[in-house]
Amino acid sequence: MNAADTVKQLAAERLDVPGARLQAASTLREAGIDSLAAIDLIVAIEERLGISFPERDLESMRSFDDLASVVERLLAEKHGT
Amino acid sequence: MDRRVVVTGCGAICALGENTAALAEALATGRSGVHAIEESFFGRCAHRPLMVAAQVPTTASQRFLRYELEFLDRVSQQALIAGTEAFEQSGWVHDSSLAANAGVFLGTGMGGAASIERAYADMLERGKEPRPFSVLSAMNNAAAAHLSMRFGLKGPNLTISSACASSAIAIGEAFHAIRSGRIDGALAGGSEACVVPGVVRAWRALRVLAQSQTADPATSCRPFSADRSGIVLGEGAALLVLESGESAERRGASVLCELLGYGASADAAHITNPNFEGQARAMVAALADAALEPRDIDYVNAHGTATPAGDLSETLAIKRVFGDRARQIPVSSTKSVHGHLLGGAGALEFIACVLAMRAGFLPATMHLAQSDPDCDLDYVSNAPRRGVTIRRFMSNSFAFGGSNAVLIGGACSR
Numbered sequence: 001m002n003a004a005d006t007v008k009q010l011a012a013e014r015l016d017v018p019g020a021r022l023q024a025a026s027t028l029r030e031a032g033i034d035s036l037a038a039i040d041l042i043v044a045i046e047e048r049l050g051i052s053f054p055e056r057d058l059e060s061m062r063s064f065d066d067l068a069s070v071v072e073r074l075l076a077e078k079h080g081t
Numbered sequence: 082m083d084r085r086v087v088v089t090g091c092g093a094i095c096a097l098g099e100n101t102a103a104l105a106e107a108l109a110t111g112r113s114g115v116h117a118i119e120e121s122f123f124g125r126c127a128h129r130p131l132m133v134a135a136q137v138p139t140t141a142s143q144r145f146l147r148y149e150l151e152f153l154d155r156v157s158q159q160a161l162i163a164g165t166e167a168f169e170q171s172g173w174v175h176d177s178s179l180a181a182n183a184g185v186f187l188g189t190g191m192g193g194a195a196s197i198e199r200a201y202a203d204m205l206e207r208g209k210e211p212r213p214f215s216v217l218s219a220m221n222n223a224a225a226a227h228l229s230m231r232f233g234l235k236g237p238n239l240t241i242s243s244a245c246a247s248s249a250i251a252i253g254e255a256f257h258a259i260r261s262g263r264i265d266g267a268l269a270g271g272s273e274a275c276v277v278p279g280v281v282r283a284w285r286a287l288r289v290l291a292q293s294q295t296a297d298p299a300t301s302c303r304p305f306s307a308d309r310s311g312i313v314l315g316e317g318a319a320l321l322v323l324e325s326g327e328s329a330e331r332r333g334a335s336v337l338c339e340l341l342g343y344g345a346s347a348d349a350a351h352i353t354n355p356n357f358e359g360q361a362r363a364m365v366a367a368l369a370d371a372a373l374e375p376r377d378i379d380y381v382n383a384h385g386t387a388t389p390a391g392d393l394s395e396t397l398a399i400k401r402v403f404g405d406r407a408r409q410i411p412v413s414s415t416k417s418v419h420g421h422l423l424g425g426a427g428a429l430e431f432i433a434c435v436l437a438m439r440a441g442f443l444p445a446t447m448h449l450a451q452s453d454p455d456c457d458l459d460y461v462s463n464a465p466r467r468g469v470t471i472r473r474f475m476s477n478s479f480a481f482g483g484s485n486a487v488l489i490g491g492a493c494s495r
Contacts, residue, residue: 015148039213040151 003075004068010044027063045071051078085326086259087493088338090173091432092166094159095317095419096135100166104419104429105436108444109465113299113418115313123278131293132285133301134276135315135420152214153227154193155274159318159425160224161231164268168232171322172334177233179266179328184236185225186255187320188247188271190424193219195277224272228320236264242424245384246345247271248319249427249478249486253343255323256488265328270428272318284314287353289388300448302421304385304414305392305460307451312386315420319428336493338435341473342371348483355391355479360384360398363485367475368402371489375403378410378489380443380469382430382476383460385414386421395477396456411469413461417447427478431488438471438492 001009008022017031025031028038038061042053045067051074061067093100096114097107107114114135120127137155141162145153153161173179196219200211217223222240229238237258241251248271255269275281284290291311294301302313329336344366348359368375383395392414400407415433422429437444443466473491480486 016146036152036214036217037148040148043213 003071004064007045007064007067007071010048011041014040014044049075051075084260084262086256086323086340087326087329087336088321088340088435089324089329089334089336090167090171090322091337091435092163093319093429093432094137094141094162095429096137096315097419099141099162101432101436104433105440107418108415108433108437109440109442111445111447111465113447115299115301115420117293117298126278126282132281133291133293133298133313135313136276137316152217154196154218154223156189156193156272157224157227159274160187160228160272163318163320164228167268167320167322172332173322176332180233180235182236182264183234183266184255184264185228185234185238186241186251186267186269187225187228188241188251188424188428189221189224189273190242190244190247191273191275191280192221193223194275194280198277198279228268232268234268243484244480244482245423245426246478246480246484246486247424249488250345252321252428252431252488253345253486256340256343259323259325266324268320269323270320271425273423273425274316275423276314276316281314291387302387302417303448303450304387304417304446305453305456306449307453309387309389309392311388313420315422317422317429318425319432337439338490339493341491342367342373342489344370345486350483353481355394356483357394357397357401359483360395360479360485361401363487364398364402367487367489373489376406377473378475379471380474381410381412382434382474383412383414384477384479385416393455396458399458408458411443411461412458413444413446415444427476427486431476431490434474434476434490438474441469442467443469
């Protein structure tokens with residue numbers, strides 16, 4: 001499973017966002033994820049993947065792609081690749 | 082401008098059940114919601130001897146989405162459950178015009194205690210960050226905020242924290258705000274979710290909690306009995322929909338009760354010791370506010386926490402206010418079955434009075450096993466008394482810190 005799928009799966013699990021709505025959305029806002037729900041999602045990703053988002057990145061993450069690319073970068077750093 | 086203020090909706094959740102029908106049934110039969118706390122509840126800090134409490138069933142949380150539970154402490158969950166029942170009963174659901182100038186007045190003593198405890202446990206025991214919404218679920222005004230959001234109530238939003246008098250003060254202040262014309266209506270009452278390990282142990286450390294009756298833990302709360310040993314902590318929420326008499330009439334709403342008087346006082350004496358003079362001052366103030374005489378009161382729902390000093394003080398206060406008639410007035414403490422809801426106590430007990438008044442019975446002081454020569458009033462001992470007409474009742478709430486609040490309600494006068 002790639003990072004984008006993991007992010008969307010966690011959004012579905014934790015935030016009760018319907019699957020169809022998630023698939024169609026490119027931004028968090030389109031999926032109905034507000035600033036608070038985004039924080040909950042980020043904490044869930046951190047716990048699932050054992051990574052830690054730097055605070056400076058949080059403001060800039062508006063789309064699922066933004067989130068996925070940060071996740072991929074953090075995973076790469078974690079595994080030293 | 083002095084308007085009549087009426088109750089058009091009641092909602093309650095407590096150890097006796099998740100709505101007012103369950104509360105009414107338990108009061109009419111004397112069923113107790115007190116039980117021994119599971120040993121596993123305290124985790125590594127397991128405690129002997131057994132302790133008792135009156136907890137809300139954990140199934141109540143199933144009414145909320147997983148994500149909602151991240152920022153809804155049980156204190157807010159309970160408030161929303163009781164608020165929904167009250168709101169639906171009142172019929173406000175169908176009348177959004179009221180919401181624009183209706184407020185929320187909510188009492189709570191300990192707020193989101195479980196959320197605070199979880200944050201400390203995450204940080205100190207597990208070496209983790211607190212959950213991201215710890216602040217939002219723990220803050221004292223969270224429950225009142227969720228009530229305003231859920232029901233669109235755009236008037237003043239107040240959280241009142243005066244320990245065990247909180248929700249009686251909340252109802253009293255809402256009553257006065259409506260009576261004076263400042264607001265048109267309110268959702269008023271209280272919520273408390275205090276049965277979390279650290280809080281229970283802290284109360285225990287103060288040496289004011291009841292000892293468990295080993296033969297039957299359900300009988301551990303024994304107000305006015307010679308063998309009373311203290312408070313049984315209870316959880317729950319109770320909310321009233323209050324509005325002006327004209328508003329209820331215009332909407333064609335059923336009126337459950339009229340609010341008649343509210344009195345408050347401070348002992349200004351001691352942080353825990355009750356003071357019968359301060360308590361009596363609040364009772365006299367409520368009577369004056371209602372323009373009633375002591376002889377107009379048919380029933381007193383006592384604060385009656387079952388501490389040795391508290392029950393004695395309240396007995397003296399009732400004698401001070403009611404004089405020669407004190408022994409003729411039925412007085413009971415329903416805490417014997419639903420425990421002490423602290424910041425939610427006054428509201429739950431006010432609703433107990435409304436339910437009893439409407440059904441025509443007096444709720445009992447259960448588990449009054451041995452009479453105490455110093456507590457010599459008519460405490461409606463051990464069995465509800467049926468076929469009794471209550472025209473007007475008084476509900477007492479006295480708090481640590483010396484804050485006293487008394488409400489008077491009655492059958493609708495028109």
